[in-house]
Amino acid sequence: MALYSEKVMDHFTHPRNVGEIENADGVGQVGNAKCGDIMKIYLKIDNDVITDVKFNTFGCGSAIASSSMATEMIKGKPVSQALELTNKAVVEALDGLPAYKLHCSVLAEEAVKSALKDYYDKNNIAYDHSLFPNCEDCGYCEIKKEK
Amino acid sequence: MALYSEKVMDHFTHPRNVGEIENADGVGQVGNAKCGDIMKIYLKIDNDVITDVKFNTFGCGSAIASSSMATEMIKGKPVSQALELTNKAVVEALDGLPAYKLHCSVLAEEAVKSALKDYYDKNNIAYDHSLFPNCEDCGYCEIKKEK
């Protein structure tokens, strides 16, 4: 019962896909520094397949690990499949997160979606808007502040 | 800072003058079992001098030690001098008592006085009544009960 699972620590200390992609086909950024977490994801997409993905994250260990894991999970996948990435899947792939860190996985899901939305927007591809909630919709920051 | 001084322990474990005197010239008993202390003192008096003294005590260690010390302090003394015995003198002779045990020394003083009063009464000797307070005057039991 260390703070984080070995998987989380592995992805935190050796994060995959760190960096930026110049002229990315989709870029998404979610979170804000005030809340302590910002994730930015860059996608390279060829023929509706994510051929490359990079991230930059400002945040805690589980935020970095969630970003790393999320990028691994969508790399090489068709966009349609990446769109189905859930925070739950990220958490499971990481062998769990402490309850009060679950929002990091939510952020990772949102960052991916935000980058995909950017790709759709840039390429004038029609999409179901309800698939792309805003950061604000997560409500996590608000909930915590009420407490 | 043991509970009791060595003097108290000595007089408690090896009490002097334990016993009764048949046909005593003065007998005094103070305290009550409800409060946890009863002292009874027997005096043999010849020519106004206390030639023998014995006590019986129901009570705690410091009650027994106070009785023992008080009897030692008046043995062989003229009645007039015995009358001057104070609880303070008993406490000092015992090298002190814990604050909440001071009433034991008061009881010892009273037991001696009560026996002397009995001697005066039996022999129709006139005396200053104010010298002989009643057990009730001590007020200790009442004070404690109020708390």
Place this chain on the structure above:
Amino acid sequence: MQIYADNAATTKMSRTAIEAMLPYMETYFGNPSSLHSVGQAAAEALQKARESVAAALGADPREITFTSGGSEADNQAIVSAGNLGAKKGKKHIISTAFEHHAVLHTLKKMESQGFEVTLLPVHENGIVTAEEVAAAIRPDTCLVTIMFANNEIGSIQPIEAISRVCHEKGVLFHTDAVQAAGHLPINVKEQEIDMLSLSAHKFHGPKGVGVLYARRGIALSNIIEGGAQERGKRAGTENIPGIVGMAAALHEACTHMTENAAHMTALRDKLIAGLEKIPHGALNGDRANRLPGNINFCFEGIEGESLLLLLDQKGICASSGSACTSGSLEPSHVLLAIGRPHEVAHGSLRLSLCEWNTEAEVDYMLQEIPKVVDYLRSMSPVWKDLTSGKKKFML
């Protein structure tokens, strides 16, 4: 010979408990709130201890709050239940006249805050019945708090029957199990206990650490405010060595409970049988429903403190409900509660054994105690009045 027969006051720590603590004093000294590895090693120890204590009580780890001892646990249980009750307009609490002061004085504080407290009288055998509890429950009762076993006279209460009547009427049930934990079988789920207090130093664990078990769903109120330790319900850097030592001691006590109890019960009953030969004495507390290690007698005509001190001179460490031991003139409220008159209550003797006491020690005590009682009676004016017929024997 030095005989320690005051295990109800406190126990000698076991090697198991000490050995369990030392690494957390010497090496793994971190603060469990710290993120680094030194802190996380402490956090892990804390969690393991919580799981171990929970298992010993049949509870869930999340239902365990570590406190600084039995008193704090009792205080927090009662204040919490009171606050929950007050929210529903229920401000009546039921307890007994012979609880520990940690309970009684907390109830006094609750009274000053507008609660009404019913202290049930106790039978001569030191037991309260479930029927009496049931009869005292009112629509505005929010808590019944009754000790598992009494610390002075060792009587064991019918906890399961009491908890059942509480739950039939929807009332929370707390039990001060400070004397029971590690000595009597406890399973909070089977016995339907909502809240339970225990203290580590009563079962060879360290001093200054205890547990409040509270069933899930019972929101605790803080006694100590501050950091978010113990799920925010008990602030203060956790006493990891103490908690780990407690868990180890409780585990050991529960593992050996049956054999320990058999050993102690045999010694206890030999002591009781032997001391009963002293005339004008009487056993306090129920003979059967009794802590395995508890012996408590009143001896007429003598006072407890002098008895204790003389026994100490002979190497016997015992205790008394005598007023003189506490600096008050009032003798033990427990002995008064079971109907002993003041005069007799002053002359009480409690021997409380643990699994390390031996038959040789019992024999020695049975040889010495009657002598000391005799000696004190020989100088007691009360005894003289009794034997001369001036006063009537009560026992």
Place this chain on the structure above:
Amino acid sequence: MQIYADNAATTKMSRTAIEAMLPYMETYFGNPSSLHSVGQAAAEALQKARESVAAALGADPREITFTSGGSEADNQAIVSAGNLGAKKGKKHIISTAFEHHAVLHTLKKMESQGFEVTLLPVHENGIVTAEEVAAAIRPDTCLVTIMFANNEIGSIQPIEAISRVCHEKGVLFHTDAVQAAGHLPINVKEQEIDMLSLSAHKFHGPKGVGVLYARRGIALSNIIEGGAQERGKRAGTENIPGIVGMAAALHEACTHMTENAAHMTALRDKLIAGLEKIPHGALNGDRANRLPGNINFCFEGIEGESLLLLLDQKGICASSGSACTSGSLEPSHVLLAIGRPHEVAHGSLRLSLCEWNTEAEVDYMLQEIPKVVDYLRSMSPVWKDLTSGKKKFML
């Protein structure tokens, strides 16, 4: 290399403290309330520890109440002063915005009970002035409670000047000296401190034990009700090993205070000078009026938890006021109180030294910390925005 630089969170116990405790765990295990010799040996140890702690603070032994830690002491001090104030119709309390939660959350509770609380703002250097305290005192002020030194940023408050203005206006003054005791000179009489809290595990003593000093004449209210321990002001069987260990540790800390402080101050200043070379970072807390062992920086563009975890990988145990370390999104209230914006407050690093840290450790930290900061900045979108000019640097 394993470097422990989180001594403000908790310290490693000293051999002195452990050796002092062991006999009371192994041999002299009695309950000080017991009359027999085993109990009286414990009572004697308790009294000696009380005298030793009193001497270390310039207090009278009767003014020392042993508690389960700093949090309990803080709680009891504030509740007691509040109750005394309420009796005179004075229900206003002054404190600061950067107190420990043991104080702030107790003040919240007092507010819910009809008290009014003024939290003084804190200057950028982490210091409150006596003039500001004086200006806030009202006729109905019953207590000023201000910490001796801050646990996060190490700033030392002008305690004597503050206590003087309190007493000029007849107001009680309490100080949370949990970070100061054993590290800074304390004399409650000379410094006119009415009440003071400390916690043993901050100066190489055991966890789960602390002290509330209260000047004679200040009637304490119980936080824990029950037995008559601690002159009736703190119930519960006394944690003798813990109390004895605390007294030994405090004595040792006070004996070597000057040399320890000199050693730690030198290391501290070297660390500060070295870490100041990291661009866009800033020291938190006053440079001069500062605990000898405290170093606290904010580094722009990074978040504290990830910094800590990476440092831990390199064997450096440090701490952060980052929100992520506590499971809340709000960063340290202390850093916000001294005016750090949220964004910057998230990226804080606290190193807190003790006398056992070495210059080699400092050199290692100065070698590794900048690397880790650089690495995290290299993957930080915030840092990119700052360096690209999209956002303005705050530090």
